[in-house]
Amino acid sequence: MxxxxxxxxxxxxxxxxxxxxxxxxxxxxxxxxxxxxxxxxxxxxxxxxxxxxxxxxxxxxxxxxxxxxxxxxxxxxxxxxxxxxxxxxxxxxxxxxxxxxxxxxxxxxxxxxxxxxxxxxxxxxxxxxxxxxxxxxxxxxxxxxxxxxxxxxxxxxxxxxxxxxxxxxxxxxxxxxxxxxxxxxxxxxxxxxxxxxxxxxxxxxxxxxxxxxSQPPAESLYKTIPPRTGNNLDEISILLEDIRQKDLKIPFDVFIPKTDHDLLVLTNGDSLMVEIVDMRSQQIIFSIAGEEGKLTMPKFRVRAIVSKYGEPIYP
Known part of the structure; x- marks a missing residue:
């Protein structure tokens, strides 16, 4: 109405x-x-x-x-x-x-x-x-x-x-x-x-x-993984990933900044190239670039996370 x-x-x-x-x-x-x-x-x-x-x-x-x-x-x-x-x-x-x-x-x-x-x-x-x-x-x-x-x-x-x-x-x-x-x-x-x-x-x-x-669950509406932080701005990474994987032709000149992995910065100043798997209320699950297996890091030890497209993921 x-x-x-x-x-x-x-x-x-x-x-x-x-x-x-x-x-x-x-x-x-x-x-x-x-x-x-x-x-x-x-x-x-x-x-x-x-x-x-x-x-x-x-x-x-x-x-x-x-x-x-x-x-x-x-x-x-x-x-x-x-x-x-x-x-x-x-x-x-x-x-x-x-x-x-x-x-x-x-x-x-x-x-x-x-x-x-x-x-x-x-x-x-x-x-x-x-x-x-x-x-x-x-x-x-x-x-x-x-x-x-x-x-x-x-x-x-x-x-x-x-x-x-x-x-x-x-x-x-x-x-x-x-x-x-x-x-x-x-x-x-x-x-x-x-x-x-x-x-x-x-x-x-x-x-x-x-x-x-009935409304379907949010995850079923995405062809790829939904935004990791709940921030709508994170959806740009999904769009950019689709453009890259499908080799879509964009009808105008555009520069898409991209690294191969996400950047995880610790509170002691160290930084790691990682692939973020999941963001939970108290911890972050990720894998080290080039290595197998998943690791867990408490959030209080993490200063910042930046996606491979330059987006701030955390905090």
């Missing part, structure tokens, strides 16, 4: 900047009805009264609508997005400039496409210019999606259910206007293990699918 929130906000900001660059003039209306009828309000008559102000581009296409209160404050703002000459989206912001809802026009909207799969194939409604209304809650998460056919009649909705932590725990798909439940999803998340369970139920409340998603 956080991803959805960020994407929505990004769309708002991008479209707002584009609209501001395209605005040519503005007009005032007493209300939405007058806007539709193009009954304009004189600029001098807008003071000390609520009204609607609309911003247009040079082609007389409305880009932004703002609902203004008696004191001149913005109650709500609407951005209109077009594809060619066709209106495809409306974005709504509340008086705190937070996203409130979005309207998407057209039957190719993915959520509506999925919802129509559960409809009766004998349904005679039309969807070419249908609307999908996305309503957000106070936490900027999806609260409900409503699907409206070209005749202006809502034919379905999806309600999203969250727990007290703001985590999504369910979806309910309903046919409108009879509010018949045709599909339900139940989600559960184990915060400690990161495991997610998804259950799908049909209109008879029968479970028809079950899926478990």
């Amino acid at each position: 956080q991803v959805c929130k960020k994407i929505t906000l990004l769309v708002f900001i991008t479209h707002a900047l584009y609209a501001q660059l395209s605005i040519s003039y503005m007009r005032f209306y007493a209300n939405d009805k007058d806007f539709i009828s193009d009954i304009r309000l004189l600029a001098t008559h807008r003071f000390d009264r609520s009204h609607l102000q609309v911003f247009y581009d040079e082609n007389k296409t409305p880009l932004i609508k703002e609902w203004i209160d008696e004191k001149g404050g913005v109650l709500k703002r609407e951005y209109l997005e077009y594809k060619g000459k066709n209106l495809v989206r409306r974005y709504y912001l509340n008086n705190s400039q937070s996203p409130d809802s979005v309207r998407y026009f057209g039957k190719d909207e993915p959520w509506s496409q999925e919802f129509r799969k559960v409809l009766n194939h004998q349904n005679k409604s039309y969807y070419d210019r249908q609307e999908t209304l996305f309503v957000l809650n106070q936490s900027n998460q999806f609260d409900i999606m409503r699907f409206i056919n070209v005749q202006g009649n809502p034919y379905g909705e999806i309600e999203f259910i969250y727990n007290h932590l703001g985590l999504l725990v369910g979806e309910v798909w309903r046919l409108l206007p009879k509010k018949i439940i045709v599909r339900k999803y139940a989600y559960s998340t184990d915060i400690l293990t990161g495991k997610k369970e998804i259950r799908e139920f049909n209109q008879n409340a029968e479970q028809i699918s079950y899926m478990v998603l």
Whole structure:
């Protein structure tokens, strides 16, 4: 949901900047009805009264609508997005400039496409210019999606259910206007293990699918040994080793400093060329360059370790 929130906000900001660059003039209306009828309000008559102000581009296409209160404050703002000459989206912001809802026009909207799969194939409604209304809650998460056919009649909705932590725990798909439940999803998340369970139920409340998603252990995500210290900067050695072993061609000049072994510096000033095997809480396991076998050194006897690529590994 956080991803959805960020994407929505990004769309708002991008479209707002584009609209501001395209605005040519503005007009005032007493209300939405007058806007539709193009009954304009004189600029001098807008003071000390609520009204609607609309911003247009040079082609007389409305880009932004703002609902203004008696004191001149913005109650709500609407951005209109077009594809060619066709209106495809409306974005709504509340008086705190937070996203409130979005309207998407057209039957190719993915959520509506999925919802129509559960409809009766004998349904005679039309969807070419249908609307999908996305309503957000106070936490900027999806609260409900409503699907409206070209005749202006809502034919379905999806309600999203969250727990007290703001985590999504369910979806309910309903046919409108009879509010018949045709599909339900139940989600559960184990915060400690990161495991997610998804259950799908049909209109008879029968479970028809079950899926478990779990995050693999970190070591399985690396083709080579993972960073030894937990420091993200150490990942450069993995990348450089891949470049060296696979003889990858880099499309620019680059100098990669490298020695054959890691350098271990002791507290008495002595230094050893080694191959670091493991870094533990109290000791370091390594092998001497050119020799077999593994050795153990307590950390209090080690001043520093530098990798063969010049990276500080310890401390």
